[in-house]
């Protein structure tokens with residue numbers, strides 16, 4: 001996938017967007033494994049993570065640019081809290097199969113996985129409280145804690 005993205009970027013730079021779009025459309029699907037199981041649990045949880053990222057990423061951009069605005073930030077923190085429960089119900093038993101990026105540890109160490117999930121959920125609560133308080137320093141600190149919670153879980157439970 002990473003190579004594919006690199007390839008797409010290369011095309012965009014060399015032949016321009018129109019041709020790149022055609023080439024990408026031709027190759028998309030090669031190497032990408034479809035989730036063909038009923039209910040598509042792997043696809044469901046991957047989409048749920050992507051939904052979370054849609055709220056999480058803009059917050060990081062705002063903070064890194066130093067353009068914190070309490071009224072713009074708060075809805076993003078609320079959106080993250082609204083999306084944070086999405087992925088977990090789709091990690092059922094027997095759902096470790098391609099195209100998952102989860103490691104087998106998710107099913108071997110369910111308690112550790114649950115603990116990381118709870119740490120993450122608590123961190124998003126703290127971020128929301130900070131966003132509501134509109135205290136920039138608290139927002140930065142709690143945002144970093146959420147980011148750490150993502151990374152901690154990925155280290156053990158997600159393939160890179």
Ligand code: HEC
Nearest residue numbers: 046049053056100101102116117120149150153154157158
């Ligand atoms: C408790 C563990 C855990 C936490 C917390 C967690 N993730 Fe993940 N994440 C996973 C696992 C496991 C996968 C792989 C899912 C799969 O492919 O089956 C994943 C997948 C992803 C993906 C890839 C989706 C795809 O299909 O490409 C993204 C992006 C992602 N997580 C972002 C985040 C972000 C951002 C946070 C924090 C805001 C976060 N995750 C918090 C465990 C976690």
